[in-house]
Amino acid sequence: MNKADRAVFSPDFKSVITSEGEQVALDDPRVAHVWPTDMTPYGLEYIRHFYENRGMRCRVASRTSPDTLNSAKGLSNGRECIPVVAMLGEVYEDLTTKRREDEITIYYIFYGPGPCQHGGWILMFDTFLERMKLKNVIFMAAATPMNNYLGNGYLWSFLLTLGYAMGDIMDEAENTIRVLAKDPQRALPAFKEACGKALKSASRGYVAIEPALREWAAAVRDIELKMPLEEAPKVLISGGGNIFWLHYPVTDYFVERGIVPKLAESTEFMYFAERTMVTMNNFQIGKGPADQGFKLDGIFERQVGHRASPAEKAEGEIALDVMSRSWMTEHFIKWLRSIAVTSGALFDDTEEFEEVFQAGSHIINPVCINESCSLLGKLLTVAKSEVYDGIVSMRVFNCPIAGGTTAILSATANEMEMPFAAIDVEGPSISANQKRLLETVAVQAVRNRSRKNRACSGSLD
């Protein structure tokens, strides 16, 4: 297929120019907006409502399964990292089973240049597009500061981020309900109904978020728990962007054993990706990551200084944009959590994203633009807090970064005597041996929590 035959966005991103050269509005019934990235089901539900509320057709990823990964083989050689294999599987299934013949399909896939495989996704999808001779398909539609968030501006994109933040909150609450609800058979459907209602309502716009979340919190508060949440053992499941496709059996394992699992937030992953631009900017103007690398004044310094070229100033503007976005992300999430915490189903009050990032930067230079820094930071900050009783790090085949970081994580966890297991997974399934590792963490998490509970009741006595 000639590159000229591809469907593309119009320069203002308000419409699509089809392979035949026709300009079609984004809310045209022929256009389908597809999010094939399985990152928090509730977040995806929000996104679906978000598009539908605006008169657009939308499909979102379903839960990643071994079948999804197998479908990916229709496109890939199976040696890629799990996120891309899972997405390819989802895309392949969508193309072959859901896509209408006359459809103009836009696949929204995160993109950002960088040293990990993620940086090569755009090339990979371009290759598939040509190989499959696909017409009227746009892959790698990604909202970035460089394209003014697909022409929709900062606030539009931010609204989607808040959807993910709500998804993270609801995931955390769901795990609480699954483990602690007195009557899980009745509680879970009620919980899901409350979530669906809140997400549909919140996706209408900023002003709708607060009332929707308050209503949700009130509904969830009505679900009776069999014991106080703070007395239940809790485990963090971490591992960077990979975990969203893989965590299901690990989450289920802990739920079945009465331990409340929490998945590291998708928004933390997004925050990391964006915040890297700040450290990179500061590095370029000579500020070291260990001391000044996270400070924001470096960006202002460059913007008002005389050294920067126009191109560099443009880069600085993007960094400013990102910086303010990440600042807003963190603060809006705090605000959302402050509302949602009244549900009585949230427990994670650990460090802020930036503190996590900074903690890790003492071990791994954050300018390396990979997730090692935040993974390590998370372990260090969580180990110091009293919230969690164990950590599971999930690494995947063919993710050298996760592999390399795990070695440092394991040693650090040993040093801090934090119950920790690193499991190497191939897909959303776990082996008998991996269950042994999880079992060790589970046993210790229960012990740790009862020790904390005893200490707590002792102090009350």
Next chain:
Amino acid sequence: MTVDMSKEDCCLTTGSCTGVEIGAVSIKWIELHADGSCSVDVRRHAGDPHSVLHEIISAKGSNADRHVVAVGETAQSLLDVAGRSETECIEKALASLDMRPDILLSLGGETFSLYTVKNGIIKNISSTDKCAAGTGEFLVQQFNRMDLTLEEGIEKSRSGKTVKLATRCSVHCKSDATHKLNKGECGTADIAASLVYDLARKIQRMIESSQWPSERIVVIGGVSGNGPFIAKLSELLGGKEITVLEQSPFLEAFGGAFLARELADAELAPPAGQWLRLKEFSLAFLKPLEDASGLLDYRVKPRGERTVSAEDSYILGVDAGSTTTKAVLYNIAKDTVDASVYLRTHGNPVLATKNCLQELLSQAKGIRPNIVQAGSTGSGREMVSVYLDGCPSLNEILSHARAAAKEAPEVDTVFEIGGQDSKFISFAKGIPVDYAMNEGCSAGTGSFLEEAASADLNVPVTRISDLAEKSRQPIAFGERCAAFINTDLRSALQQGGETEDVIGGLVYSIADNYISRIVGARAVGKHILFQGGVALNRSVGLAMAARLGKNIIVPPYPELMGAVGTCLMVKDLLDKNELERRAYRMESLLEGEIGIDTTFTCKTCDNFCEIQMISVRGNRFPFGGLCSKYDNERHKTKGLKEGTDLVAIRNDLIFKEFGVRQPVRPRGKIGLAMALTAYEMFPFFASLINGLGYELVMSDICKEGNEKTMATVCYPAQIAHGALHDLKDKGVDFIFLPNVVTLIAEPGFPFSFACGTTGMVGDMVRNQYKHIQQKIFAPALLFATPLQIEGTAAELVRHLSPALNIPAEEVVAAFHKAIAHQRAFMAALEQRGSSELAKIAGEPTVILAGRPYTVCAQEVNFALPKKITSRGYHVISADMLPTPPPGMHPMNTWRFTQQIMKAVTYAKSTPNFYVCLVSAYNCAPDVSIYHGVRQELAGTTYCYLEIDSHTAHAGVETRVGAFLDIIGSSARNTRDSQEGRSL
């Protein structure tokens, strides 16, 4: 066994208490009796624990004591009795035995775990990953492969010497051992000793990685009974207290039995008849294989009577594969196979060939066949060629292609699955133009299928197809690596999967592996021939057809295609008078023994290979070496002029002309890790270090250090670990191992990343070598834009100025000088490249595309440049090619993948230039780019190699040999067709 019950408050006055643990390989059933005695029942379950449990429980009868504890997840999933975690049971057992180790090693059949322990309480666990590499059961498999039982293998290991084996992955290790045995580099005792040694090394690394006190170590699990292993581990850990307990093989169950004594009434087991849970299924299933029978043209027929004729002339063809050796007597006049044999190689291709000759003689029934020529192919072909008096040794890919074209002239695609190697051949107009082989591992090959079926399921290879075809619901394993499938296979059995469904799923997975790993994005044609020994197995053909939805032909003698193809190629050479007829007598060949007379060091190049002088029947032949020099001598290749090695020219430029200029009075010594980007940025590093007044000390190859990695990283990153390990003992004041994030960008590309690992490798290694952390400089270096370079200057000031006590301005000045030096090198390299390219224009040339630290580093490149030039081709590295033309994808974000695509673009537009892409296992950027490479080069001849710590050169040789042979064959065919001749 009697247990000292006095240490525990025994509440049991009568009866017994039981602990049951189910491992991947065996069931441990331990009963503690009131008199202090202990009954131990350990049984292998061969993947069917449910049945074995049923046997044990039935034997107990209904009066069995109800104090029973199921230990761990698997036992709890099968037994409806009280459950306890392995952690609790181990702790209980340690307490009962009054043991307080720092570390407890649980070394089982399938996995190794390391528990960190404090005051008898388990603090943490780490484990070998999901891969079963190098575990106890792996040892059993490897020994079986050499026809040894576990006990025999262990015994044999005592007399062997250790050789280097690739043990990162079980499958790689298996390939490596096979190739070594086939090439005669060592014997089975050496392999056994090496396996045991590597096992001990692996455990040593696990202990080091934990960074936990390790003065007192307790070893449990099945491997604890391996005496030579324990001795080797003690030797490696020198001075640590290693304890193997009487209860070590079943410690978890032993602890479980103690916990069973404490069960409350409510937790007591029901009557024994109710202990076993019903089988539960959580498995996904595939369509029956028979559903694809309409797509399979299976031509294999029962072998009938054949007669060797005294009047006709024959060619003897031998295909000495890694697992099996095949030989045929090919009747030249009648174009028939009049005698054939297919037997096990058992690691000795010459002995296997002799056995083949004996069998062929017996099939000749007293007739002395008139053998006028012979030919050998397969991984042991060179050794067999020497044994057969220097007969032609032919590449197996071409041999298979030749036989395929003969069987089905319209063939455009060949799938070949052998014991250790799988091949894919694509034809254009009858000429093989593209091929692929399994890339450095044996995943999805016949030996895996066979071993998995026999070791885990007790199913001999002859029954695989029958069982698989019977399955109405083959289990979907959905995995990509053979070692992982192995693990999941057992898991499926433990979940209650039926043997025939597991076998059916296994067969599907072999097909899946082949299609995704070997075929990948390559075009599969319309006329597919499936051959190799595995094709005898009809079910695999069905799985291939089912997965592809295409018609597939299995030829009448799929297992003999290599040997037949060899005969056909020899016949072609005879017909073209490029080979003379000889008179072979099989009886004489049988008389000969092969042996090594002497060895000498070849000084032709810097590789200094050890060459063996092999004698057979009074003739002496040079054998070995990394390049083809001595193969050419043996085969008397005429008129072959060695090609130009531009990689050597490049290395001279970077390391000599732009290399070290040591200061006269150095301030001290800084060691530079010769790894990763040092092969690109050496002029910069050298100029910077010398410019700061320090003497630069380069690291040397340190294989021991390479193994010190705490995580699974690519081979080049392992070498970075080795470099640091080497430098720490070289008397340097500091070590420079930077985190190189971006490199100087190629024009037209906005990004120029190194890779995720390179960007953090310095920090990774610093964390490992904490005791010398202060000596290691690991700054972040970024060079892609002027601003990044500014930032890097400041970063270097932060890291170097205070530590070296050098003013910031001086550091900055040295830095800028070093940058200028690097740019001068890059300009000189391109200029030199252009002038050399002008000299070799139009001549066959191989572009080595890949990272400089892979293709230009002697430690990694397996003497590829020399291998290629000794075959008469020129060789050039991608970074010597001219600046890429506009139009390349701008979002190719990595510097070295940009180089790869530059090579691809250049080769596509330049006649007689071919790409050999060299990558490292686990290289994330290359995985991304490979789709594009394959697409761009589809229909042309190119080679893809994946390098890792795999030590055998044989695999590399086969692939590169095939690549060069296909280029040569295409060129000859073009020439012949121009001259009106046809093959």
